[in-house]
Amino acid sequence: MSPASKSKNIGILTAGGDCPGLNAAIRGIAKAARDTHGMTVVGFLDGFTGLVENRFVPISDELSTGLLTLGGTILGTSRHKPHKMPLPDGSTRDMTGAAVETYRRLNLDCLVCIGGGGTAKNALRLQEAGMNIITLPKTIDNDVAETDVTFGYDSSMSIATEAIDRLHTTASSHKRLMLVDIMGHNTGWLALSASLAAGADVCLIPEVPYSFDAVLVALRRRLERGRRFSLISIAEGARPAASRDEVKNKEDRQSKKKNGQGPGNGKPTERPSSQAFLLAPKLESALGIETRVTTLGHVQRGGIPTPTDRLLATSLGITAAQWIADGKYGVMVGVKGIEMVPVPLEKVAGKKKTVPMDHPMIRTARAIGLCLGD
Numbered sequence: 001m002s003p004a005s006k007s008k009n010i011g012i013l014t015a016g017g018d019c020p021g022l023n024a025a026i027r028g029i030a031k032a033a034r035d036t037h038g039m040t041v042v043g044f045l046d047g048f049t050g051l052v053e054n055r056f057v058p059i060s061d062e063l064s065t066g067l068l069t070l071g072g073t074i075l076g077t078s079r080h081k082p083h084k085m086p087l088p089d090g091s092t093r094d095m096t097g098a099a100v101e102t103y104r105r106l107n108l109d110c111l112v113c114i115g116g117g118g119t120a121k122n123a124l125r126l127q128e129a130g131m132n133i134i135t136l137p138k139t140i141d142n143d144v145a146e147t148d149v150t151f152g153y154d155s156s157m158s159i160a161t162e163a164i165d166r167l168h169t170t171a172s173s174h175k176r177l178m179l180v181d182i183m184g185h186n187t188g189w190l191a192l193s194a195s196l197a198a199g200a201d202v203c204l205i206p207e208v209p210y211s212f213d214a215v216l217v218a219l220r221r222r223l224e225r226g227r228r229f230s231l232i233s234i235a236e237g238a239r240p241a242a243s244r245d246e247v248k249n250k251e252d253r254q255s256k257k258k259n260g261q262g263p264g265n266g267k268p269t270e271r272p273s274s275q276a277f278l279l280a281p282k283l284e285s286a287l288g289i290e291t292r293v294t295t296l297g298h299v300q301r302g303g304i305p306t307p308t309d310r311l312l313a314t315s316l317g318i319t320a321a322q323w324i325a326d327g328k329y330g331v332m333v334g335v336k337g338i339e340m341v342p343v344p345l346e347k348v349a350g351k352k353k354t355v356p357m358d359h360p361m362i363r364t365a366r367a368i369g370l371c372l373g374d
């Protein structure tokens with residue numbers, strides 16, 4: 001036990017969309033913080049909401065047992081931001097003061113926020129309001145800036161890969177086009193990696209605006225080679241090249257309208273429509289092949305984490321505990337190669353890591369003839 005950390009008190013929260021590995025991270029932080037560094041640990045419920053509303057549970061030895069393999073988050077999560085907490089009438093209120101009050105009342109030395117780029121942005125605001133913060137990068141989207149990888153991504157990649165594998169056999173039996181809509185927000189990490197791993201024929205991602213004609217050419221080529229079925233994976237953020245500006249303007253308008261939407265406000269959160277449903281009828285009539293669409297949706301976020309995610313989440317967790325013991329705050333625990341590196345929150349907050357065009361996965365796709373729609 002390091003003497004400097006003997007009496008430290010820490011809080012943990014999980015925010016944003018859940019993913020496999022959150023509980024493994026909570027366990028990693030709690031075990032190292034409590035057992036190695038002698039800290040006391042509490043967990044706030046439902047993301048930043050618990051912090052603002054002073055709702056928390058002590059993370060005892062008993063509570064952190066059996067968490068390594070458990071999906072979801074025992075703490076609950078939400079997308080609410082302390083500076084914009086939703087009120088029943090649909091308006092929002094800045095509750096940063098209440099968050100700071102909870103932190104002070106519990107005499108916390110640090111708050112660990114487990115989340116993506118949006119969570120880092122909220123965490124940075126709390127740091128500016130006087131809290132010590134460390135964040136851990138999680139999301140199935142793998143889109144957090146300044147880290148090679150996020151936990152949750154490997155598990156969802158496995159789920160999406162298995163789904164495409166399964167679609168493969170039924171597509172081949174029925175000689176159909178199978179379109180599969182894959183999550184990933186505005187990036188194509190998940191769709192691209194699963195498509196490569198499962199041997200999809202076409203993969204459309206936001207980073208590569210697609211042309212319908214290019215997709216047709218690729219599918220016709222397969223037909224000419226006697227392949228009567230094809231697998232087309234489509235990242236939820238993929239968009240056609242031609243209407244990119246048009247779509248972007250519409251999405252901007254939608255996101256501006258978003259205030260007051262969401263859970264608890266009686267209004268559903270709007271999402272841009274999936275390209276899969278737009279493309280399916282067009283491809284079916286252009287190629288004369290029966291076509292089906294599968295939306296993987298939240299299945300990709302559920303269930304047990306893969307061993308890789310368990311290891312990553314645990315390593316990130318124990319590193320956070322070590323840095324708190326050392327008094328190293330204001331950073332995300334980033335992954336560079338096999339090292340954990342401190343990344344200033346300012347470099348992560350609200351940023352997004354997209355798939356670079358010179359990424360090995362793009363080169364691999366080109367080399368094996370996976371059509372990216374360009």
Ligand code: F6P
Nearest residue numbers: 017139140141183184185236301
């Ligand atoms: O960020 C994770 C993610 O699953 C994205 O891939 C997806 O766009 C979004 O969350 C879905 O969010 P919700 O759970 O609010 O529907």
